[in-house]
């Protein structure tokens with residue numbers, strides 16, 4: 001076991017910190033990690049593991065589906081880049097390496113964690129859309145995917161910033177103490193929490209949980 005853990009055989013050189021520091025939901029960072037570790041089940045990876053399947057890309061049906069094709073070369077993926085606001089980044093000459101892992105590591109090394117996070121979210125949406133087409137026959141417009149990425153990342157970022165601000169410092173709410181209401185007044189104490197659910201097949205699931213904690217007269 002010690003041999004396996006310390007073995008260089010399983011070590012892949014790259015900017016792994018750049019992936020984990022990306023400003024994105026964990027599932028999007030995890031997708032980048034899986035992609036760079038070569039364990040995303042594209043059709044070419046499945047064939048490597050002796051799973052019998054057709055090799056063509058399920059989106060365009062024109063080329064072999066590997067990581068480079070499905071995320072960077074497929075016409076459907078490329079059309080979603082501009083709606084996501086990432087066309088200039090991904091068309092940059094600095095990021096035209098011949099395999100997907102090198103492209104991702106190059107983006108991680110040269111771009112801010114916000115941009116890396118947006119790219120991670122884009123790739124996650126492309127992969128979800130691919131799976132939705134493959135298993136459910138659901139097809140989204142190309143621009144819709146990019147627009148989903150743009151909106152979902154902004155929503156996630158807003159909530160994330162709000163939460164980290166609340167955790168890191170003393171907020172105005174912390175300074176407000178409960179006061180007994182004056183006579184003839186009804187006082188309602190409300191505690192609220194907002195959870196952004198990005199796990200579902202659609203991006204528009206925002207749950208608002210509002211708990212009325214007490215009613216005092």
Ligand SMILES: [Zn+2]
Pocket residue numbers: 057058059060061062063069070073074075076
């Ligand atoms: Zn394709």
